[in-house]
Amino acid sequence: KAGVTQTPRYLIKTRGQQVTLSCSPISGHRSVSWYQQTPGQGLQFLFEYFSETQRNKGNFPGRFSGRQFSNSRSEMNVSTLELGDSALYLCASSPWTLYRGAYEQYFGPGTRLTVT
Amino acid sequence: SQELEQSPQSLIVQEGKNLTINCTSSKTLYGLYWYKQKYGEGLIFLMMLQKGGEEKSHEKITAKLDEKKQQSSLHITASQPSHAGIYLCGAGVGSGSRLTFGEGTQLTVNP
Numbered sequence: 001k002a003g004v005t006q007t008p009r010y011l012i013k014t015r016g017q018q019v020t021l022s023c024s025p026i027s028g029h030r031s032v033s034w035y036q037q038t039p040g041q042g043l044q045f046l047f048e049y050f051s052e053t054q055r056n057k058g059n060f061p062g063r064f065s066g067r068q069f070s071n072s073r074s075e076m077n078v079s080t081l082e083l084g085d086s087a088l089y090l091c092a093s094s095p096w097t098l099y100r101g102a103y104e105q106y107f108g109p110g111t112r113l114t115v116t
Numbered sequence: 117s118q119e120l121e122q123s124p125q126s127l128i129v130q131e132g133k134n135l136t137i138n139c140t141s142s143k144t145l146y147g148l149y150w151y152k153q154k155y156g157e158g159l160i161f162l163m164m165l166q167k168g169g170e171e172k173s174h175e176k177i178t179a180k181l182d183e184k185k186q187q188s189s190l191h192i193t194a195s196q197p198s199h200a201g202i203y204l205c206g207a208g209v210g211s212g213s214r215l216t217f218g219e220g221t222q223l224t225v226n227p
Binding site for chain 2: 004006033042043045048056058088090092098099102104105106107108109110112
């Protein structure tokens with residue numbers, strides 16, 4: 001089985017622009033979660049999508065949004081980019097929405113976003 | 117929110133030595149995940165523990181979950197340079213695919 005894939009792998013954007021990142025989960029997985037990783041804050045949860053619905057959201061401003069398609073592929077969008085948005089954005093997939101650690105969660109290679 | 121504390125923050129060992137990384141939660145643990153990350157890359161799933169007392173092994177890596185102590189340990193036997201990287205523990209937070217992560221342990225294995 002192919003793993004979680006993310007595109008693009010690297011991205012350089014200018015402040016004020018917007019960006020869309022894409023994630024394809026493992027075949028058969030229905031839950032996709034997004035995380036932001038920075039040296040200062042570590043790994044932080046952005047949101048989770050399951051069956052095209054946002055199930056959970058982390059403490060991020062409304063500039064961060066996402067969606068999930070009927071084939072479980074997901075995209076996240078960041079509008080009005082700020083320098084502080086520079087980070088590694090990781091997507092993770094699970095067979096089902098996790099409840100108290102019921103399922104394994106696999107991560108993709110990440111998209112490195114640099115905002116200048 | 118669930119807070120996870122990992123210790124040590126960094127570890128340097130000689131090849132062939134055994135080592136242990138700990139992950140302690142300030143709240144009840146519901147599923148404990150261990151991942152390995154090479155700098156700037158994605159997280160590689162190592163194992164997941166769900167029940168107190170559960171122990172899992174994969175090659176030379178063993179993880180245990182102690183629910184009473186709200187703690188998990190990751191033990192590497194006869195370490196190799198290929199074990200080098202950042203080890204992260206994550207735990208489930210209520211419902212949904214939301215994991216809270218520790219800050220990670222940077223492991224260096226010198227040949």
